[in-house]
Amino acid sequence: MAKEYPGTPLKSKDFKKALKTKYTPSAEYAWSAGQAINSFLNGLKEGRILGIKCRGCKRILVPPRAFCEECFISVEDWVELKDTGRVNTFAISYLDTMANRIKKPIIPAVIEIDGAGGNGFLHILGEVDPKKVKFGMKVKAVWKPAKERKGDITDIKYFKPLKGGD
Amino acid sequence: MENVAIIGLGFTGARPDSPELSYKELMYEAAVKAYEDAGVDPRKDVGSFIGASEDFWDGTSIFDEYLPDQIGGALRPVCSICNDGLHAIATGVMHIRSGIADIVAVEAHSKVSDVVNPDGIMHFALDPVIDRTLGYNAHVIAGLEMYRYLHEACVTKDECAEVVVKNRRNALLNPYAAYGAKVNIEDVLCSPPAYEPMSEMDVSNFVDGACVIVLASERIARNANDTVWINGIGWCNDSPNMGLRDWSYPRYVKLAAERAYADAGINNPYDEIDFAEVDDTYSFKELQHLEALRLLETGDAARLLCDGAFDLEGEFPVNVSGGSLGMGNLLDANGLVKTFEAVEQLRGIAGQRQVKNAETALVQSWRGVPTTSGAVMILGSEPKGGA
Numbered sequence: 001m002a003k004e005y006p007g008t009p010l011k012s013k014d015f016k017k018a019l020k021t022k023y024t025p026s027a028e029y030a031w032s033a034g035q036a037i038n039s040f041l042n043g044l045k046e047g048r049i050l051g052i053k054c055r056g057c058k059r060i061l062v063p064p065r066a067f068c069e070e071c072f073i074s075v076e077d078w079v080e081l082k083d084t085g086r087v088n089t090f091a092i093s094y095l096d097t098m099a100n101r102i103k104k105p106i107i108p109a110v111i112e113i114d115g116a117g118g119n120g121f122l123h124i125l126g127e128v129d130p131k132k133v134k135f136g137m138k139v140k141a142v143w144k145p146a147k148e149r150k151g152d153i154t155d156i157k158y159f160k161p162l163k164g165g166d
Numbered sequence: 167m168e169n170v171a172i173i174g175l176g177f178t179g180a181r182p183d184s185p186e187l188s189y190k191e192l193m194y195e196a197a198v199k200a201y202e203d204a205g206v207d208p209r210k211d212v213g214s215f216i217g218a219s220e221d222f223w224d225g226t227s228i229f230d231e232y233l234p235d236q237i238g239g240a241l242r243p244v245c246s247i248c249n250d251g252l253h254a255i256a257t258g259v260m261h262i263r264s265g266i267a268d269i270v271a272v273e274a275h276s277k278v279s280d281v282v283n284p285d286g287i288m289h290f291a292l293d294p295v296i297d298r299t300l301g302y303n304a305h306v307i308a309g310l311e312m313y314r315y316l317h318e319a320c321v322t323k324d325e326c327a328e329v330v331v332k333n334r335r336n337a338l339l340n341p342y343a344a345y346g347a348k349v350n351i352e353d354v355l356c357s358p359p360a361y362e363p364m365s366e367m368d369v370s371n372f373v374d375g376a377c378v379i380v381l382a383s384e385r386i387a388r389n390a391n392d393t394v395w396i397n398g399i400g401w402c403n404d405s406p407n408m409g410l411r412d413w414s415y416p417r418y419v420k421l422a423a424e425r426a427y428a429d430a431g432i433n434n435p436y437d438e439i440d441f442a443e444v445d446d447t448y449s450f451k452e453l454q455h456l457e458a459l460r461l462l463e464t465g466d467a468a469r470l471l472c473d474g475a476f477d478l479e480g481e482f483p484v485n486v487s488g489g490s491l492g493m494g495n496l497l498d499a500n501g502l503v504k505t506f507e508a509v510e511q512l513r514g515i516a517g518q519r520q521v522k523n524a525e526t527a528l529v530q531s532w533r534g535v536p537t538t539s540g541a542v543m544i545l546g547s548e549p550k551g552g553a
């Protein structure tokens with residue numbers, strides 16, 4: 001076979017001659033959430049989705065931030081939002097974080113939270129047949145039990161299709 | 167070439183921890199202050215945003231993705247420089263001189279309190295095949311340099327300790343600094359040995375903080391208040407090879423300085439420059455850098471230091487801000503923080519630590535171990551060639 005192609009084919013013993021040095025970096029972090037996200041995460045712990053309204057452009061930012069990147073001003077008008085929304089876009093992933101193949105796909109989706117004027121955040125869809133996810137589909141947060149919530153985005157387990165939604 | 171000026175400054179101040187703020191909120195604070203100082207609207211007036219950052223310090227690969235929002239750069243031209251903030255200023259100068267932008271915002275920050283093990287990140291900077299597996303802390307590189315420098319320049323540990331005493335004393339007068347203290351030589355020499363010949367107090371402490379500097383073309387700067395001019399800038403890297411580098415003398419600092427001096431038309435730096443903010447990540451570095459900058463002959467810096475020449479009231483004040491030993495070490499923001507100090511001095515608003523009759527300043531940065539990366543900038547209260 002090798003003769004069909006130009007060049008010199010590599011054999012497995014050739015690879016052993018090429019030495020490599022293995023190293024696992026010791027890189028550990030503990031990021032401060034900051035004032036805005038801190039309040040957001042505390043809200044999740046209480047089963048609430050908090051947003052913040054910019055007095056300049058009137059947009060509602062969720063997750064909230066301390067400043068509006070459009071108007072470049074501080075933002076402090078807190079609003080509580082519903083835990084329902086619509087699917088803006090989604091992907092059906094048959095590979096996991098490290099690209100291992102999985103049988104049951106993960107469906108990350110960007111959820112436009114109701115009342116936030118089209119803004120929202122990326123989360124996971126659950127209790128849904130991947131073939132039946134649609135743009136604009138109404139969804140609702142499925143929360144972890146209150147005792148298990150710890151102020152983390154995973155306090156919402158996933159968003160599921162809202163019955164009676166179109 | 168067109169003159170470039172600094173028209174705005176913002177600095178959060180340095181502190182060992184900032185648990186209540188995210189790095190974005192820290193950067194936002196510095197940016198707001200800088201744009202207010204410059205009198206510019208970042209959403210309309212700034213033509214280029216440049217951040218100096220290192221992914222492993224920030225803990226996010228491809229960190230420039232997270233740069234725009236908090237400095238006003240969303241949907242605007244943004245880039246990041248993986249080097250000290252002074253290199254980012256050099257890039258900003260190029261953007262202005264090449265006509266790409268009239269106003270440039272330069273940002274750098276340290277949120278090192280988010281890093282659980284800074285020594286792990288520093289170790290990761292060593293050459294992976296030849297150096298990293300030997301099993302030593304990266305600060306050792308500075309110990310190696312210090313010993314060779316002491317040996318060749320005939321400088322003592324006591325003299326290096328004087329740098330710590332001076333800079334921490336200076337920091338007491340600087341409300342932005344985190345490590346102001348009244349210490350004496352014995353305190354430094356008797357602090358626990360760290361990387362001999364360095365003791366613990368010879369090493370600056372990491373701190374959090376963010377700094378934003380606004381640059382402008384001459385056309386814009388002519389109408390701005392409190393303008394300070396970038397009259398020269400240069401940068402240089404030596405070979406990183408441990409066997410080939412000069413362990414006693416940072417050649418790259420000399421070459422960066424020569425370029426900056428040529429740019430600024432400076433022939434006799436010690437006579438023509440009024441004060442300097444130079445890298446003092448480790449005590450000996452201040453002395454070594456002053457000599458590599460051709461301000462002094464090798465071995466002379468220690469003598470002048472001990473004579474008080476580098477004190478606030480001395481003939482050539484050095485690190486009046488407190489330097490990294492007194493301010494704290496802000497990673498890639500060190501160059502910008504030194505620039506912040508130099509501009510405040512040239513504007514005459516440095517308060518208790520004001521250097522008298524300051525018109526020309528030198529700022530120098532080094533990217534820390536294990537690098538051989540340095541930059542030098544000459545600032546003036548007048549543009550080169552006169553007002």
